Amino acid sequence: MRFGFVGLGQMGAPMAINLAHDHDVLVYDQNASAIAKVERYGAKRADKLDQFSDVDVLITCLPAAKIVDSALFDSNTGLAQHLKPNAVVVDTSTIEYGATLEIRDRLQTAGLRFLDAPVSGMQKRAEDGSLTMMVGGDASDLAEVQGALSTMASKILHMGDAGAGQLTKLVNQLLFDINAAALAEILPLSVKLGIDPEQVAEVVNSGTGRSYASEFFVPNILQGDFSKGYPMQAAYKDLISGSEISARHNFPTPVLAAATATYQQALLEGHGDKDKGGMILVFERLLGTDFRATTFKEHKA
Incomplete structure (x- = not known):
């Protein structure tokens, strides 16, 4: 063959x-x-x-x-x-x-x-x-x-x-996207409130907040590296597909809609070339802080 x-x-x-x-x-x-x-x-x-x-x-x-x-x-x-x-x-x-x-x-x-x-x-x-x-x-x-x-x-x-493979992949991807958006929203809060991001990362990735998204993205976010995963601009088609299915079938997807809004904000701010960990830049800007190991240690020093 x-x-x-x-x-x-x-x-x-x-x-x-x-x-x-x-x-x-x-x-x-x-x-x-x-x-x-x-x-x-x-x-x-x-x-x-x-x-x-x-x-x-x-x-x-x-x-x-x-x-x-x-x-x-x-x-x-x-x-x-x-x-x-x-x-x-x-x-x-x-x-x-x-x-x-x-x-x-x-x-x-x-x-x-x-x-x-x-x-x-x-x-x-x-x-x-x-x-x-x-x-x-x-x-x-x-x-x-x-x-x-x-x-x-x-x-x-x-x-x-035919098509069932793509639908299954979409389910997986949307859950991944939601996880990445949640990390972006929540992690900067810890630094803003004075907690060491490296210790937060250790807790998340060894505790019940752990996910594949956290295991993959959080260590890279700590280093300010947003180049290890698939670019957000290219991956945005998954969220479009999710929204289309929700609209066509009248399926309520409020959590997906919220994650999509975070994703869209990251794209509007010019982060489309970064991987999904780059969504955290939206909330870091809003809170005026960085979820980085070196930034936190320098600030404490």
Whole structure:
């Protein structure tokens, strides 16, 4: 079985590398240096788009629905027109549910099969192949490619029909976003009231306030480092999706709405290039304080 892989960014590159350890992988990305990096681990560069006519499974890992749509269906550069009949397209991107269903329909019309398979775990777990993958689509299609997908994800869950993978990922992401917004709001209070942020961090990450968000972001916030996670501007699509679903189905989501407002304020203040830990900058500005180890120690000295 031969694989194509499109999208060699922060997550896609290590995923493609892990896949190439055990499989024949043809890769493409607009970034030539990203391709060169993955080539060093055994993947092969696609010089022409029609080379994808030899792949049995095409995996995409791209930052937005419109980019997935273009990569597959653009009249000049879209790959769907080059794939062999009945090939499987596995989209590991995180995109909107409605867009996922539209992609499924267009691929089916073209005689191609589709699995939506977004992943969770951030870059480190992409590198060590321990991602969680949530898959929507036909169970028999998943069974056909599951062995290969297991080189990238240690946990693969079949969630239901096409789109169910994206919906499950969205649930996970919204909880993550809410946790990050809560940290941003509450942590600066501790410094404003005179408590050592390093000790607060130790309590939070060893106590009942602990979450994956706190474990990941709080140590970085203490150092003023907001570059370790996915940029807020790129991740904002999850909150848009959550709001759309809430509005369409009349689901009340007051906590999500509050977290979204914090997220939006951070974007308006120009922090979109920072990871979600950067939301704390909003409340640090409002309270006139910093949740930093060095700042606190200098102030006490």
